[in-house]
Ligand SMILES: Nc1ncnc2c1ncn2[C@@H]1O[C@H](COP(=O)(O)OP(=O)(O)OP(=O)(O)O)[C@@H](O)[C@H]1O
């Protein structure tokens with residue numbers, strides 16, 4: 001009975017959320033530092049963007065280097081709706097999803113006839129154009145000095161750091177569940193078909209252009225949402241956040257965590273955004289060197305691609321296999 | 337209707353004066369033949385004769401410059417609309433009731449067998465992205481109903497017990513069956529098979545011959561197949577068209593083709609019997 005409940009994927013997602021939501025409490029008890037909450041929040045919102053990228057890259061097989069630009073767009077929109085228009089942050093999140101998605105669809109319509117390296121360059125250009133607009137549109141974005149906003153509030157309750165974190169965890173779990181549903185439906189199969197065999201996909205009636213566009217639109221929607229969450233937690237948006245570096249880190253999270261794995265993507269985001277902050281910086285001698293996170297991620301990507309092409313998420317699987325083997329061998333020895 | 341056409345009486349597919357060039361190479365040269373409803377029709381020819389190219393022209397993977405591909409379009413239970421397929425997008429073809437397999441099996445390694453078969457039912461799913469994300473009733477209902485049909489299709493080919501295994505680790509013979517099962521999902525009226533017996537051993541080939549007949553008899557569809565295994569071709573095909581260097585050689589029953597001088601010469605030129 002309990003095993004059956006535990007095997008239910010939805011219950012697992014919720015369990016994961018409940019565990020993650022305890023982080024602020026742990027900080028209150030002094031088990032972890034308060035700074036850790038901020039680090040883990042990064043894992044959440046960037047992890048959401050990485051999940052979108054995994055849909056695009058891992059499932060549908062198209063690449064994008066434009067994640068950061070669309071995330072930035074979402075962040076500015078969210079801040080604008082809350083602080084300038086004084087409207088509900090929920091509306092802010094909705095618009096921060098819809099506008100980047102609409103722009104993403106327009107971009108996709110022109111650029112998705114190309115693929116591979118050219119698509120990577122095209123999406124990078126779009127991202128850079130967005131970034132430049134953030135710098136120039138000073139009236140709305142505050143230009144280089146950035147834009148301030150506040151913690152969201154609802155029904156007279158204003159979120160604080162801890163409750164925003166819990167809200168973000170809830171959104172992450174929701175996104176994980178929606179993603180799980182999508183990849184296990186015919187949309188997910190069409191993406192897989194497209195990546196696995198374009199000819200088979202076409203022969204089975206998959207309109208490549210349409211489904212590439214859907215994948216691209218989903219990835220921008222996730223990025224827009226991620227940007228909005230980021231804006232509401234940090235309460236400040238500035239152009240320096242949305243550089244190519246961020247897009248590459250999202251890519252790293254997907255590669256390191258595991259293509260086509262939901263938990264893997266979150267794990268990848270944890271490795272990319274939390275491990276350097278939480279562990280590497282504490283190391284003696286090398287910890288102070290600002291280059292360490294970059295070197296760590298770079299080396300990790302190479303190691304994963306070479307030795308662990310399915311991503312770190314498979315470590316648990318392989319470890320279990322190894323354990324079973326050892327157990328069996330142990331038993332064999334005992335029998336002998 | 338911009339392309340009202342008429343097919344020869346009782347035919348589902350009519351290839352008319354088809355030519356296809358690759359640079360200077362004439363891969364298909366003024367070829368014509370017609371496949372009747374519910375017929376098992378073989379297309380044979382030596383290596384490089386242009387058989388796969390003909391299939392790619394029929395299914396619009398290639399756009400032939402000359403010739404017409406007339407098809408009596410309509411899936412099972414739909415009214416029939418004769419039309420010229422030339423110029424249609426590839427992904428439209430399956431909706432018209434024609435589906436194909438590939439010479440080098442094209443399955444998705446990372447998916448289970450049943451998911452591979454379900455890809456063949458792509459056109460049958462109606463739920464929107466939002467309905468799928470939220471698993472609303474319609475999405476859940478059609479996923480369940482169509483999955484059941486996929487199991488039936490796998491069962492039809494005798495591999496239902498492997499339905500949840502990944503395609504990646506499966507032997508070639510099983511993957512060929514998966515491709516066949518996949519074609520059944522769209523309720524086609526014409527199935528095009530490119531070398532279904534390639535890579536199969538003798539007993540597997542015999543089983544395949546039975547499956548092909550069973551598919552025709554059960555689903556009432558026509559089958560157009562390319563095959564090098566003469567035993568299979570002569571065994572299952574009602575009629576056979578032989579081509580060489582893209583050109584028409586002969587058309588007739590198995591016996592007529594076997595005794596055709598032109599066909600014998602074409603094959604003798606390639607391999608000594
Ligand atoms: N996309 C292409 N570009 C250039 N040449 C091609 C292309 N496709 C096929 N050809 C050429 O056209 C000719 C016919 O090829 P095709 O694959 O249709 O032969 P086939 O009868 O299917 O042969 P096989 O029995 O070996 O499968 C060959 O000479 C081949 O090299």
Ligand SMILES: [Mg+2]
Pocket residue numbers: 387388389439530
């Ligand atoms: Mg061929």
